[in-house]
Amino acid sequence: RIGKHARLEYEIITKSGEHKWVFELGRLTEDDPPILEGIILDFSHYKELEQSRIYENERIPLTGLLNRSALKRQMEEDKQNPEIQESALISINFTPLYESVSRLNHSYVEDLLVQIGSILAQFKSETAWVYGPIDYSFAIYLSSYPSRSGLEALGTQIIGLVGNLLSSEHVGWGVGIIEIDWSEEPEIDELLHQVIQASDLASKTHSGRPAIRFYERVISELIHRESSILRELSSIVEAVDDDRLYLNYQPVVSVQTNEIVGFEALARLMSNELGLVGPSEFISIAEKYRLIIPLGYQILTKALRFQKRLEERGCADYWVSVNLSAFQLLEPGFANVVQSLMAEEGTNPEAIVFEHTESGAYSSLTAVNSVLKTLQGFGSRIALDDFGVGYSSLARESELNVDYVKIDKLFSDQIIKLGADRSVLGDVIKMIHKVDRITIVEGVEEERQLDYLKQNGCILYQGFLYSKPVSEEAALRLCT
Template sequence: MHTDHLVHICQIIDITSQKEAETALIESEKKFRNITENMSDVVWQTDLNLVTTYISPSVERLLGESAEAQMMRKPEEKFPPQALAEVSAMLVLELEKEQDPLSDKNRSRIIEVEHYKADGTVIWLEMNISFVRDAAGKAVGFQGASRDITSRKLAEIALKENERRESVLLSHLPGLAYRCNYDDEWTMQVVSEGCLNLAGYPAESLLYNRDLSFNDLIAGEYRDVIRKEWERVLAVRQPFRYEYEIIAADGRRKWVLEMGQGIFSAKGNIEALEGIILDISASKHLENRLRYLSEHDHLTGLFNRDHLEAQIARDIQKGDGLKRALVSINLSTVQLLVANYGFHYTQDLIKKAAQVLSRFCTDRHQLFQTFENRFVFYLTNYQDRHELLLFSEAIAGRLETLLAAERISGGIGVLEIEQSDTEIDVDLLLRRLLIASERSLAVSTNDFEVCFYDEDLEAMVNREREIMQALAGIAAEESGDELFLQYQPIMSLQTSNVFSFEALARLRTKSLGLVSPAEFIPLAEVTKLIIPLGELVIVSAFHFLHTLKERGYDEIGVSINISAIQLLAPDFADRLFESMEMMQISPRNVSLEITESVFVSDYDDVNIMLETLRGAGVHIAIDDFGTGHSSLAREEELKVDFLKIDKYFIDKLQNKDLSTAITSDIISMSHKLGHKTIAEGVEYENQLHYLRAHGCDMVQGYLISKPLPEADVFEFLGARAMKDRRPNSDAGQI
């Protein structure tokens, strides 16, 4: 029997090294995966069609989605069109290189492209790309690492944009932008193209002083001051700003404005200067033109008041002890020629006057035109008051010759400036000078009079100022001063009864006492305070009328003086009638007195106003008749009721030879024109007899009574009633 035997043959091979290699490989793979999963960069692989075959988990941190989701995306879902085209073109180029057997098989490429995140936003990636090869070395795909470079890329883009903007700005600047050394020649490191337009030299000619230095361009008189100004601002690290002139390539001088600053190192050393230089020639020309216009009169070309004020202010501060004075030539009377000869005629006359006066100009005698019709000489270093007088008289002689044919004169005022006072108000000086010239004008007839501003004139001016302040306080009802009325009776010569009382305004101030109407009324008119003050007078007079009525004197009226300013106010009549109605005043008891001067410039308007007032029952009287401006030919046209014969003609009745008196003619003429007459200023019996004999209607004056306070009026009326004991049948009848 054959028995089979099972034989086992075993081969034992030592695979320790292999196992160790496998273990090492596994460990290496774990480490690699651990690295790729935890690194910030994203590691990836694709085939040659850019289909992702692997991507590290770090992609979730980079793109905001898992590796699996990213691997499902197509290339066009990963890259913006332009970036995809750029990547594809680069890969195609690399595949073409693969045909070259000598190409480096280990080469890699770095590309910066935009990439979509999961939310659709775009970031910038830096991609380091190389080929994946098989065992034979054939390219079978791509691999690489991507990192986020968005912050850097945006910074680079912003920098490039800034550089682009700077380049555009520099190329379009109207001037020269620069960077230069802080040295004697201002050696240029950078010069913009604007150099050609500004200086006429190409930019490269100034770079590092190739053909000339910037210092050569600066006009010689400015070089030292520019250097000192740079030294000053650099010492305190302030910006530099200075206007100066340069000499262009064609030899022309140009005004430039340089604005710059120093560039300092960390140690505080000056590394360079940077700035811009602009052509300001046009604006400088305009500035100089505007300065000329602001300092000169456009008609004569003389320096104006502003320039005079500035010069006086500067000179006063010098304290050099020189005598200084102002001589004003007031030609305001030239305006009287406008109506007859026109505006241009008077302007030519002013220019001729300026030419005449200019002949007196020296280095010590400067001429200014301070107003349309006023000139001022500013004199320095003169000897004494006598020299000023001779100078003024010489001017007067020339101007009298010029203006003789025009039959007008002017005024010359002189003001000496105190040498010791360095705090003088220049405006006050010129106001005082104007006062002196106006005073001269007031006292001049056909010749120029010279009037010095002195203590007496100062006192007069101060007094006028106090009066104006008092009037303003009264008008505003804020003063302790008093404007009150006194009443002077007007007597009918037919009945010897009182027809009315003239309300006469009086002013009493705390500092000046009683002030004459001849003083305060012109000031009230000049300041236009006559309007509110006139209303106060009207109201007071109406109160007086009301009291007369209550006492039984309802046929006696009141006469109120009205200025032209009041009468021509648009609402004068309405306000007057409103007051009458409110205070229950009858218009027939009211007379308004106006002077002939009212008719000079507004004859028709005034007559229309008077007709309106008379139509309502108000009586109108022409005050001071015979001394004003109206012609007898126009008297018939005046819409008035009374002519008040001025005291001047009444005084003439005191002459022994009454055959020369024209008072009777005035009375007769007035009656023929339909006006009644009132004689003013009657003080003597013989005057009264004459007036009664020649048919004068009414009289007023101290012979009848002085102006009375309201309380004394009723005593006066009572006394007359007791004396006459005659019926008051026709009192108040016109």
């Protein structure tokens, strides 16, 4: 407008071909015709500083790749750009990898992430950007893409390249993809959440191999799978005794004598529709829909009957351990029902060990501790499972009424990955012994791990070195 000041900044190309950023402050005079008067300043240096700050603020120092803020900014720009109709977002989810090793050696995880970032960086282009790690995932955002089959081919290429690096880690990871139609005005945060859902499902395939999942397939797959498992669990509860829910048994072995002292009962579900379903999946569904109480009693009954068969084979000294959910421990009257079941099956309570996880105990420590003490009063023993997963505190564990502490496989893996000299497992064993608990190390697969346990005074162990979990009949054959 005439008489009003205008402020503009824009990029120009000088006569010599040099790019410059200029700031213009001017106004139109009231002359007839109006005259534009004002000043034009070269502020290229300040613009460079601004771009540098943006660059630094939007980069992840570890990998040099763009961060979540940069991803959201780019997506927001494309959302507002009428020339961009469809885009795609790919999430490469490494949460299981991070959970399996991060608590043991942070620098090892960082090295892996740097290498993964270098591999993924090769997919950068004028219309594709690479981000991460963001919440244990990397992302590739494409402003445009040729076709769904092209996205699937890109996912397959990512799996091939990254898979070569992670072939020795033996943990799940996966690729999630979401196709974006900007005409539908989607929310950026919701898109980020949805692609993580897709990659999370892809990382949990039971084959153990990385998979590709498109988002719209994920929802129907998840709903159908959960409904199917819930339906079967409900029918198992109604049937009381159903072969679809069965137990495998893994020996617990003396470190010094290499002789079996007991078995851990491990629940399995053979679905008519889905095949073998992992315990972490069906137990969480059972807990969600409060079926864990009746299912837990069925599992306990099967374990008690197995212990009776051991006794009949002349192996009365072998104990059987059963995993308990926090929901079971907090169920009113739970200890009384357990006592009744043991009496009904003619089980010696001293031959039963009850296992529970530390996370389950922390939410209601006083109530859980009271139930554990009651079970100990029957003559049974208590094992704290998965020690070292999560935020463990030995001082906190010493408050619990437990007899055994089962040290998670993460620590025994450390012997292989880092070497005996750098492993902290020996220190953990010594600390547990100082609070008068018996140590059981899980996941022992090689002789050098067993040698390490002998040298560091561990009492008991479990693992494939002696035996994988086996059927009830196979476990009975191990009874000597």
